[in-house]
Amino acid sequence: MKKQIRGFQEFLLKQNALALAVGVVIGAAVGRVVSGIVDDVIMPIVGIALPGGEWRNAAIALPRGNSIKYGDLLGRFLDFFIVALVVYVVTKAILEKPVAPPPDTKTCPQCLEVVPATARRCRACASQLV
Numbered sequence: 001m002k003k004q005i006r007g008f009q010e011f012l013l014k015q016n017a018l019a020l021a022v023g024v025v026i027g028a029a030v031g032r033v034v035s036g037i038v039d040d041v042i043m044p045i046v047g048i049a050l051p052g053g054e055w056r057n058a059a060i061a062l063p064r065g066n067s068i069k070y071g072d073l074l075g076r077f078l079d080f081f082i083v084a085l086v087v088y089v090v091t092k093a094i095l096e097k098p099v100a101p102p103p104d105t106k107t108c109p110q111c112l113e114v115v116p117a118t119a120r121r122c123r124a125c126a127s128q129l130v
Helices: 002-014 017-049 070-094
Strands: 105-107 114-116
Touching: 002 017, 017 070
Parallel strands: none
Antiparallel strands: 105 114
């Protein structure tokens, strides 16, 4: 039994299954937050801006009781666009650009030799560096 538990533990660590599980759980939580923002904040505003309350039920009637439900399709496209926009804004707000470290080297303007950034004279031509 201990061998099985040890093998399972090695599998979790070796195959990054634990990191994948954490990613799935966090992804689901972010999905619920984004859905809440879209459903509770953005869609009521969109509902006010669009004419008619039942625009998602709009359809073109076809023979034999069939219909093309273009209102539902447009609603799904609108939902997708809004969700994608909210995910972009939330991701942009959470993830900020890392500050690039200063370069470790610089180039001598006289001979174009690469020298350390803290050097005051070029090691190749001995010219003064700024």
